[in-house]
Amino acid sequence: MATAFANETATPSDRPLLEAVGISRSFGPVEVLSNINLALMPGEVHAIIGENGAGKSTLMKILAGHLPPTRGTLKIDGEPVAFTGPVDAEHRGIVLVHQEILLAPDLTVAQNIYLGREIRKGLTLDDRAMNKGAAQAVHSLGADIEPTTVVGRLSIAKRQLVQIARALLVPQRVVIFDEPTASLTLTETDALLKVIGEIRRRGAAVLYISHRLPEVKEIADRVTVLRDGKLITTRDAEGLEPVDMARLMVGRDVAKLYPDRVAAIAPTLALEVEGMNVPGYAENASFVLKKGEILGFAGLVGAGRTELLEGVVGLRRGSGKVKLNGHPVHFVTPRDSMRAGIVYLSEDRKGKGLLLAQDLRINVTLAALGQFVRGLLIDRKKEAAALDGAITEFDIRTRRKDLLAGQLSGGNQQKLLLAKMMLLNPDIVVIDEPTRGIDIGTKEQIYKFIADLAAGGRSVIVISSEMPELIGICDRIVVMRGGRIVGEVTGDRMTEDEIVVYATGVTSREAASMAGHA
Amino acid sequence: MSDTTTTAGEKRSLRDIDLRAVAPFVALAVLLVLGALVNPNFLGMDNLLNVLTRSAFIAIIAVGATFVISAGGLDLSVGSMSAFVAGVMILFMNSGAVAGIFPMLAAAMLLAVVVGGLCGLANGTITTVGRIEPFIVTLGTMGIFRALVIWLAEGGSIAMKAPDLRAAYRPVYFGNVLGVPIPVLVIIAVGLIGAFILYRTAFGRHVIAVGSNEDVARYSGIPVNRVRTLTYVIQGVCVAIAVLVYVPRLGAATPTTGLLWELQAITAVVIGGTALRGGVGRIWGTICGALILEVVGNIMVLSDLVSEYLIGAVQGAIIIIAMLVQRSLMRRR
Numbered sequence: 001m002a003t004a005f006a007n008e009t010a011t012p013s014d015r016p017l018l019e020a021v022g023i024s025r026s027f028g029p030v031e032v033l034s035n036i037n038l039a040l041m042p043g044e045v046h047a048i049i050g051e052n053g054a055g056k057s058t059l060m061k062i063l064a065g066h067l068p069p070t071r072g073t074l075k076i077d078g079e080p081v082a083f084t085g086p087v088d089a090e091h092r093g094i095v096l097v098h099q100e101i102l103l104a105p106d107l108t109v110a111q112n113i114y115l116g117r118e119i120r121k122g123l124t125l126d127d128r129a130m131n132k133g134a135a136q137a138v139h140s141l142g143a144d145i146e147p148t149t150v151v152g153r154l155s156i157a158k159r160q161l162v163q164i165a166r167a168l169l170v171p172q173r174v175v176i177f178d179e180p181t182a183s184l185t186l187t188e189t190d191a192l193l194k195v196i197g198e199i200r201r202r203g204a205a206v207l208y209i210s211h212r213l214p215e216v217k218e219i220a221d222r223v224t225v226l227r228d229g230k231l232i233t234t235r236d237a238e239g240l241e242p243v244d245m246a247r248l249m250v251g252r253d254v255a256k257l258y259p260d261r262v263a264a265i266a267p268t269l270a271l272e273v274e275g276m277n278v279p280g281y282a283e284n285a286s287f288v289l290k291k292g293e294i295l296g297f298a299g300l301v302g303a304g305r306t307e308l309l310e311g312v313v314g315l316r317r318g319s320g321k322v323k324l325n326g327h328p329v330h331f332v333t334p335r336d337s338m339r340a341g342i343v344y345l346s347e348d349r350k351g352k353g354l355l356l357a358q359d360l361r362i363n364v365t366l367a368a369l370g371q372f373v374r375g376l377l378i379d380r381k382k383e384a385a386a387l388d389g390a391i392t393e394f395d396i397r398t399r400r401k402d403l404l405a406g407q408l409s410g411g412n413q414q415k416l417l418l419a420k421m422m423l424l425n426p427d428i429v430v431i432d433e434p435t436r437g438i439d440i441g442t443k444e445q446i447y448k449f450i451a452d453l454a455a456g457g458r459s460v461i462v463i464s465s466e467m468p469e470l471i472g473i474c475d476r477i478v479v480m481r482g483g484r485i486v487g488e489v490t491g492d493r494m495t496e497d498e499i500v501v502y503a504t505g506v507t508s509r510e511a512a513s514m515a516g517h518a
Numbered sequence: 519m520s521d522t523t524t525t526a527g528e529k530r531s532l533r534d535i536d537l538r539a540v541a542p543f544v545a546l547a548v549l550l551v552l553g554a555l556v557n558p559n560f561l562g563m564d565n566l567l568n569v570l571t572r573s574a575f576i577a578i579i580a581v582g583a584t585f586v587i588s589a590g591g592l593d594l595s596v597g598s599m600s601a602f603v604a605g606v607m608i609l610f611m612n613s614g615a616v617a618g619i620f621p622m623l624a625a626a627m628l629l630a631v632v633v634g635g636l637c638g639l640a641n642g643t644i645t646t647v648g649r650i651e652p653f654i655v656t657l658g659t660m661g662i663f664r665a666l667v668i669w670l671a672e673g674g675s676i677a678m679k680a681p682d683l684r685a686a687y688r689p690v691y692f693g694n695v696l697g698v699p700i701p702v703l704v705i706i707a708v709g710l711i712g713a714f715i716l717y718r719t720a721f722g723r724h725v726i727a728v729g730s731n732e733d734v735a736r737y738s739g740i741p742v743n744r745v746r747t748l749t750y751v752i753q754g755v756c757v758a759i760a761v762l763v764y765v766p767r768l769g770a771a772t773p774t775t776g777l778l779w780e781l782q783a784i785t786a787v788v789i790g791g792t793a794l795r796g797g798v799g800r801i802w803g804t805i806c807g808a809l810i811l812e813v814v815g816n817i818m819v820l821s822d823l824v825s826e827y828l829i830g831a832v833q834g835a836i837i838i839i840a841m842l843v844q845r846s847l848m849r850r851r
Contacts, residue, residue, distance in 0.1 A: 315737065335739040344737070352733040357797055358726070366727055367738040369720045377718050420738075 015078055017042055017205045018063065018094060018174045023072035025058050030409075032058050033229045035072070040174055040205040045196060047208045047216040047237070050226035051249055056209050059226065060176050063207070064096035065089030076173075093173030093204075097180055101159045103166075105152035110134035112151050113166045137165040140198075142191025157188060164192065168199075175199055176207040181215060193219050213242035227251050257444055258472030259451040265475060266291040269326065270428055270459040271342075273312055276320030281307030282483045285320070289428065289461060294454045296474035297463040298499050304483040305463045306347060309430050313337040313344045324428075338367065343421040347432035347463070349410070353417045356406030360398065361387045363405045363416060368423035390419035395445060411442030418449065429453055430461040435469060447473050467496045479503050538847050542790050542806040542840075549813045557820040567699055569816045570809070571691075574701035575600070575760045577808035579779060580786035581712040582638075582756025584804045585749040586652075587787050588716070590729040590796030591645065593753050594656040596783055598663035599637050600776035603761045605667040606633050608676045608771055611683055619686045631758040637663065638754020642747030660780070668773045675772040684769050691766040701763045705805060708759060713801040715752075722799075725749060729796025778830075782811055785833060789840040810836065 016039035025033040033055045040046055050056050061067040063074070065083030073080045076092055083089045086096065103112045110127070113134045119126045134147035143161045151159060164180060177196070181189045196206050196219060210216050216223060216237070223240055225232040225248040232248055271289040276282060282304040289295050297305040311318025314331030322329050324340055331337040334344070346352035354363050365372050365383050372382050387401060394415040398408060405416060414434065421429070434450065435443040450473055453460050464470050470477050471494045479487040479502035487502035489495075553560035560566075579596050586593045607630040616622040641659055645652045670676060678684050693700050716722040724745045727735040736742050765771070788794055789810055790803030811833055818826045 333739075333741065334737060335741060338739040346737050348733075351731070352737045355727060355730040355734050355797075357730055362723065362726075366723070366734075366740075369723060373720045378720060378723060 014041070016040055016075070017077065019075040019078070020059075020063065021073050021075060023059070023062060023069045023074070025055075025062060025067065026070045031070075031229060033062070033069075036226075036231050038224060038231070038234070040207060042203045042205060043200050044221045045200055045206040045208055045219050047210065047220035047223045048226060049210070049213070049216060049223060049245055049249055054226040054249070055229040056226055057178070058229075060096060060178055060207070060209065063089075063174075064094055064176055066096070090170060093171055094176070095167045095170060095172050095174070096176045097164050097167045097178060099178040099180075101156065101163060103151050103159055103163060106150065108148050108150055109138065109145055109154075109162050110147035112162060113137060113147075113169060115166075117170070133169070134165070137169055138162065141165055141195055142188065161188065161192075164195075168195070172199065172204050174205045174207065176209075178209050179211065180208075181210060181212060189215070213245050216245065217242055225249055257447065258469075259448045261451045261455065263292070263294075263475050264455055264457070265293045266457075270324070271312075272321075272323040272326075274321040274323075276308060276311060276318055276322070278304070278307050278311035278316050278318040278483075281316075282311060282318070282480075285480075285483075285485045287478050287485060287488075289459045291459055292454050292457055293476065294450060294460045294462060294474045296470035296477035297461065297480060298465075298467060298470050298477050299480035299503050301465060303480040303503065305480050306432055308480070308483075309344060309432070309461065309463060313342050313430065315344065338424055338426070341425075341427035342430065343367075343424055343426040343428070344430040345417055345421055345432060345434070347436060349413050349417055349436075350406075354405040354413055354420075357404060359402055359404055360396075360408075360416060361401070364390050364420050365423065367420055371423070386423065390416070390423075394419045394449070411438040411446075414438055414442070414446060418446075426458070428459045428461070430463070432463040433465065434462060435464075435466070443469075467499055470494075470499075471496070481505055538791050538844060539800060539803065541843060541847070542800075542803045542810065545789075545840075546806050546810050546813065549810060549817065553813065553817045553820070556817055556823065560817065560820055565816070565820075567702065569812050570705070571699045571701045573808045573812035574705050574763050576779060576782045576786055576811065577705045577805045578708050578756055578760040578763070579753075580783040580790075580804045580808050581708050581801060582753035583783045583787045584712065584790070584792050584799050584801055585716065585725060585752045587784070587792055587794060588729045588796055588799030589725045589746055589749045590732065591652040591746060591749060592656065592784070593638075593641060593750060594653065594780045595637070595641060595660040595663055596753065596757050597776035597779035597781075598660045598667070599634065599754065599757045600761055600764065600779055601667040601771055601773070602637070602663040602670075603630050603634050603758050604765055604771035604775055605670045605676045606630070607761060607765060608678050608769075609670060612676075612679045614680075619682055622683065623687055627762055630761055631755055634754040634756075634758025634761070635751050636754065637757070638750040638752065639747065641754070642750030645750070646743035646746050664773070667771060667775070671771065671773065673773070675770045677770040678765070684766075687766040687769075689766070691763055704759065704763055708756065709801055709805050716799050716801055721745070721748070726797060726799060729793075729799070731797070782808075782833070785837040785840075786811060788837055788844075791844070793844075807840075 018040045020036050020038040023033060023036040024031060036059060048056050048059065058067065062069050065086045065088055068082070074083070075081065081092065104115065107115065110131045114130045119129045119133070131147040138145045138147065138161065141161050141164060143158065145154065145158055145162065151162060154162065160180065167175065180192060196208070199206055208216070208220060217240070220237040222234060223237050223245065224234040225245070227249060232251065268291045269288050270291045273288070274286045276285045285308050287295070297309070299305050307316060310316040312322060312331070314333050314337045322331070329340060331340070350356055355366070361383050364387050369378070372379050372386070390396060391398065391401070396412050396415045396419065398412065405413060408416060431450065434446050438446070450460055450462065462470065462474060474494070476488065476490040477494055477499060478485055479489070479499055481503055489498050550561070579600070583593060583596065607626050610629050611622060611626045616625045637659070641656055644650060644655045648655070690700055695703060716725065724735065724740050727738065727740055728742050728745050732742055786807035787804050789807035790805070791800045792798055792804060814832055814836065815829045818824055818829055818832065824832065
């Protein structure tokens with residue numbers, strides 16, 4: 001186990017290492033993948049691109065044995081196989097590097113890398129050999145991490161690298177990367193791309209899922225585009241530009257996604273924030289929001305956008321001057337800001353927005369429960385009427401009203417969360433990642449709804465990591481980097497290039513290679 | 519992928535929710551049949567009322583525990599708290615601070631409820647303001663309350679001295695109204711009030727929301743700490759009510775008063791179908807759970823099948839079995 005690459009035999013041939021034939025997968029009545037045909041050749045880097053909800057994750061989980069397909073077969077070296085689980089797939093040389101971090105935070109780097117396949121010396125563990133192996137594995141990824149460091153102390157990027165190192169320790173024939181660079185720096189990304197080159201050189205196949213199209217362009221031999229669970233095309237990467245890839249992914253004129261609207265911005269200021277500090281996240285941030293305006297907050301993950309706004313509405317401890325309609329206010333708890341007419345819709349819908357294990361009625365009235373209390377009692381009829389109203393107004397698609405919130409799809413959960421917060425009849429709505437994990441049809445509805453809010457004289461703040469979305473619906477965009485507001489764009493200057501320059505602090509070529517990041 | 523509806527088993531899930539709510543009552547019915555088979559005297563009115571009466575302490579305390587546990591908390595101190603509240607109450611009655619038998623009884627009862635509420639307030643405040651695990655906090659106060667009662671009793675027991683007071687107070691445990699023992703009426707009253715608060719008021723909804731997901735509750739503008747603290751206060755008041763019924767039974771508080779009551783109360787709550795992780799609360803299930811514990815003990819005493827010294831073991835087994843049943847019902851969703 002001295003080398004980070006345990007793959008010793010490489011016999012390049014024209015036969016696919018791994019083949020998907022007519023793979024379909026349904027969850028209940030919803031088919032999320034239909035009739036996918038895909039062949040991974042030895043020594044190729046095959047990129048899979050597609051929008052959120054296109055079925056990429058499901059396809060990968062099927063290929064790596066985490067999920068069985070509903071229909072269709074998988075073939076390894078032309079022989080049909082049915083994986084009993086991810087361990088079985090790994091034994092056959094198919095390794096999935098997960099997007100989420102799946103490491104034990106209290107164990108060291110080496111202990112994690114060798115977890116479940118520890119090197120033994122007699123009855124005891126051979127820590128020295130494992131530390132040495134781990135150090136080499138990590139080093140080959142261009143990272144400098146002590147193998148004896150406890151994983152919990154590492155940054156997310158370094159944990160990601162440890163996870164990759166762990167995956168590459170077993171003999172591989174097919175390595176599947178699920179957005180491996182999402183949290184990596186440019187240097188780390190370069191090192192990873194080199195490693196991928198090395199895997200390819202040894203004759204294994206790499207399946208690469210990424211949203212960063214320039215990166216895909218750089219390393220992929222072939223590109224497969226998924227849209228709405230269907231395979232749109234598989235093409236050679238040669239001659240396929242990031243722009244073409246984007247067009248294939250979306251499959252229609254993206255501009256139509258966003259509602260036409262005539263901004264009705266009043267000159268009056270709805271919200272003024274001056275010198276806001278949220279310890280550890282945001283520093284000296286100042287911005288204003290006009291009545292009827294849609295203000296965007298752009299920036300990379302970790303730029304402090306969420307935390308800044310949470311500080312403003314009293315969800316986090318922060319200091320600074322906040323004025324509402326010209327009057328100084330100070331919100332200590334979210335209850336204070338709600339009463340004053342500001343609501344915040346969390347990006348973490350499942351963790352902070354809705355009670356997944358409770359039914360729709362309880363969820364929709366939770367924030368505005370005071371409106372439903374008569375004397376001491378909760379008026380259940382009024383609650384039921386509110387739910388009916390929400391279902392109609394927000395087009396929440398549910399076959400029954402007594403479902404649990406967790407049984408709704410992501411898009412319908414977002415609509416339910418909107419309905420819940422709108423019961424408070426707020427003047428200012430802060431929406432964090434309004435369309436994360438939501439299909440394109442629902443996105444369109446949510447954009448229209450946000451536009452209607454502003455048209456109705458309310459003010460909206462949208463925090464989003466999807467730049468096209470911000471550009472499509474906002475009147476003005478504030479850009480944050482490292483906890484500070486570093487720029488503001490409006491009108492013709494609301495372009496991805498402009499925003500990326502502010503968001504990353506880099507320019508020209510570097511900026512271009514980050515363009516897919518968001 | 520992230521936008522798919524989880525549709526599998528929707529129809530079944532609804533039936534399962536009912537099943538879990540019904541399970542404790544089915545178990546109690548089975549036990550009643552079993553008891554009748556083991557000993558014909560079991561189903562006699564006297565025996566059943568006796569069982570109900572003796573289950574009162576645990577049932578009343580467990581109603582309070584249902585609030586704490588539904589909100590995602592835990593209170594291990596209820597047994598010691600019972601002894602402490604009982605000790606304070608008896609010492610007050612012995613002091614003769616209030617003239618007249620009934621004014622004294624009323625004052626003592628009021629004092630007990632206030633002391634219980636304050637004990638709960640202490641548990642709740644330390645847990646929420648200090649941000650310490652409720653397990654640890656109430657483990658600490660459990661020791662504190664127990665030591666306080668031993669100290670107050672100077673190692674012995676605290677007994678009611680005035681015979682006229684004892685005589686006047688006695689019916690609260692031993693008396694009945696139209697043949698129904700007063701402790702049973704107290705169980706019903708506490709159950710009704712508890713169910714009303716938990717199921718019909720905004721506070722009850724907030725308790726469930728906090729226990730379901732504290733973050734969601736906070737982001738919905740619910741004062742999480744206040745709700746949590748109040749559940750401990752309710753628990754303290756319930757302990758005090760149980761003490762009001764307990765004191766006239768023996769007329770004394772001893773260092774062993776309320777020993778292991780916390781375990782029985784938590785067992786009753788869990789058997790009743792309340793989720794230990796919070797978010798689900800079943801008041802009537804809890805009372806049913808307390809009855810199950812008492813009925814099992816009674817059957818063991820009335821039969822020769824198992825030594826009654828093993829009551830603790832059987833009750834321990836019941837909580838494990840109840841959890842297994844809950845889990846298997848959950849898995850089928």
